[in-house]
Amino acid sequence: MATSYFTQTDLFERQLIKEGLGETVGCPFIQRLKNVSYLSTMDYIYDLKHRFSRYDHSLGTAFTAMEISDLLKLSRDQKLILACANLVHDAGHFAFSHASETFLLEAKRKYHGGLMNYYLRQPNSFPGYRKSLGEVLANDLGSLSQQVIKLVTNGVCDDSIVNQLHNFCLNCDKIDGTNRTLFALGLDFFQPAEFLKVFALSSNTVVVLREHLESVLRFWDLKKMLYNKHIYSYEVSASEAMLTRSLEGIVSANTSMEKMLALSDNEILEIGMESQVSGFIIEKFISKKYFASFVKNFPQLILPYKLKFMSHRFNNNKRRQFECEIAQQFGWDPRLVISHFSFRKKFVSNNQPLQQMDFFNAHDLIPLVQLNTFLYKTRLSGNYFDIFYDPSIPFEVV
Numbered sequence: 001m002a003t004s005y006f007t008q009t010d011l012f013e014r015q016l017i018k019e020g021l022g023e024t025v026g027c028p029f030i031q032r033l034k035n036v037s038y039l040s041t042m043d044y045i046y047d048l049k050h051r052f053s054r055y056d057h058s059l060g061t062a063f064t065a066m067e068i069s070d071l072l073k074l075s076r077d078q079k080l081i082l083a084c085a086n087l088v089h090d091a092g093h094f095a096f097s098h099a100s101e102t103f104l105l106e107a108k109r110k111y112h113g114g115l116m117n118y119y120l121r122q123p124n125s126f127p128g129y130r131k132s133l134g135e136v137l138a139n140d141l142g143s144l145s146q147q148v149i150k151l152v153t154n155g156v157c158d159d160s161i162v163n164q165l166h167n168f169c170l171n172c173d174k175i176d177g178t179n180r181t182l183f184a185l186g187l188d189f190f191q192p193a194e195f196l197k198v199f200a201l202s203s204n205t206v207v208v209l210r211e212h213l214e215s216v217l218r219f220w221d222l223k224k225m226l227y228n229k230h231i232y233s234y235e236v237s238a239s240e241a242m243l244t245r246s247l248e249g250i251v252s253a254n255t256s257m258e259k260m261l262a263l264s265d266n267e268i269l270e271i272g273m274e275s276q277v278s279g280f281i282i283e284k285f286i287s288k289k290y291f292a293s294f295v296k297n298f299p300q301l302i303l304p305y306k307l308k309f310m311s312h313r314f315n316n317n318k319r320r321q322f323e324c325e326i327a328q329q330f331g332w333d334p335r336l337v338i339s340h341f342s343f344r345k346k347f348v349s350n351n352q353p354l355q356q357m358d359f360f361n362a363h364d365l366i367p368l369v370q371l372n373t374f375l376y377k378t379r380l381s382g383n384y385f386d387i388f389y390d391p392s393i394p395f396e397v398v
Contacts, residue, residue, distance in 0.1 A: 005191055006180050009056045012063040019066065020140055021084055025059075027136045028126040029091045029119050033058055035264030038177075039184060040099035041239035044286060046230070049186045054090050054097060057177055062087035064172040064192050068165065072201040081144055082162050084137065085151040086172050091133060092116030094261060095268045099240045102342050103247040105381065106314060115261070117153055126262055164206040168368045169375045170219060178223045185230060190219055202365050210364035217349070220375050224347040232344055238290035241340035241388045242281045248316075249278035277335050284390075291338065292391035306385040309339050313382060326387065336390040341382035350374045 016025050024030060033054035037043050043051050065086040069079035092115030094100045101111055108115070119125055119133040137145035147157040156163045165171060175192050182189035198212035208216055230236075250260065250271050260268070269286075272278040284291070294302050305326070312318035319339050327334035 005193065006052065006056070006060065006183050007050065009059050012059040015066065016059065016062055016083065016087065019080065019083065021062075021080075021087065022140070024084060024087060024136050024140050027131070027133070028129050029133045029136070030055065030058065030088065032126075032262065032264070033090065033093065035266070036093055036095055036097055037265050038097060039181060040097040041236060041243060041285070042231070045233075045235045045239060045288070046185060048184045050184050052180060052184060054093050057180060058087055058090050060176040060180060060192075061089065061172050064176045064196070065165075067193055068172065068196050068199060071196055072161075072199065072206070074161065074201075077144055078159055078162050080141060081147045081151065081157060081159065082165060082172070084141060084145075084148045085162075085166060088116065088133065088137070088148070089152055089173060090116075091119055095263055095265045096243055099236075099243050100247060102240065102340065102382075103244045106244075106316075106341075107248075107251065109314075113152075120149060120153070160204055161201070161206060164368050167372075168206070169372050169377065170216065174223070178219070178226060181226060181230075182222060185226075187226070188222065190215070190222075195219065200365065205365075206368045207365035208368065208371060210366055213366065216371070216375075220347070220349055224349070227345060227347065234293055234296065235288075235290055237340075237342065237384070237386060238293060238388055239285050240342060241338045241386065242285045242291055244340060245338045246272045246275075246278040246281050246285075249275050249281075281336075289392075291336070291388035294387040294389075302386070305339075305387060309341075309385065310382075313341060323387075327389075330389070332389050338388045340386055340388060342384050343379055343381050344384045345377045345379045347377050348375070 013025060016022075036054040038052040038054050038057045039048070042048070062083045065083040066079060069082055074082070090097075090112065092110075092112035094104050094112065094115070097112075104115065105111055110118075116133070120137075121132055121134060123130050123132045123135070125132070134145065134149060137148055141148065147159065147162075151157040151162065151166055155167060157166075175190075175195055179189040179192055179195070195215065198208050198215055200207050200209055247260075247268070250268065263271070269282055272282045294305070305322075309319060309322060312322075320334075323337040323339055324334040326332070327337045
């Protein structure tokens, strides 16, 4: 396919509707993702080749699931379960996607997956709409909807082949999402339809053809580079912290969380601009004037502060008290000192044993479950901590 693969959302939409998923595609749980950025604050930080929404990614991921289902000649039921699970996997995303996850966790004790679970059960989540996401799935899929719900909430359904594809370290979500991000940044990427050729089905086991192992390892290396160089940059971390503080300000200004959950990126920015502090921070962020980092400028001080803040991570009053103490010590505006926890993934690859192993089977077929022991990621909530402050204010260490 041409490089316009990632811009073919209309085609993906038509194909999903043709497969009988029209109500799910058209429901507000999915449609609202059109106004939620896929790359979040990276849209403002980088000179992107193309900007995408969570809707673009969700439909691209579902289409990739249909493509791999056809390639492996899965049954229609398997295809629908896998495609629909991928279609709704990001339904719980808040405005600004992953950059608002810290705020969502600290305000609601949920990441986007937890919010999606709420949508699956709760009707009336959107004005004038009286169905839950679970009811929408049932209308499109009948009894198969329960398999989709099992897959997206527990990670497993009753079909082993679908489970293997869904839980692989390079599943449909990763294949579309990583390549879509690389494409947006103008970097080397794999065409999803071409990359799917690495997979095959042997009995009831999904495998990677050994002749394509180098492509898999290359993709994993690209993914590690993408996160370590572009996603976990100082600018992204600072903008995430600034966004979190702005969102906190919007809630404290009597905009309810329930109302905020349905808002778009632009609506959040507009409401934030009405507040003096949130508006100041948003203007700084949009103009790429990022708050400075303690990790960069005071590395010898960050660990003691991290331990202090960690003991009160979900106590906003205590954290504000500590931030005021820091502001007083350095002569900063306490409203512009932001303590911030976020998570970072660590991508692990153990290539040498993988390349040397010769006992998979005589046909050079490597099971996905075996690959997952050599290529995997780890993630800890709040494992990255920093304190951000407005660098435009002169300071001296007391």
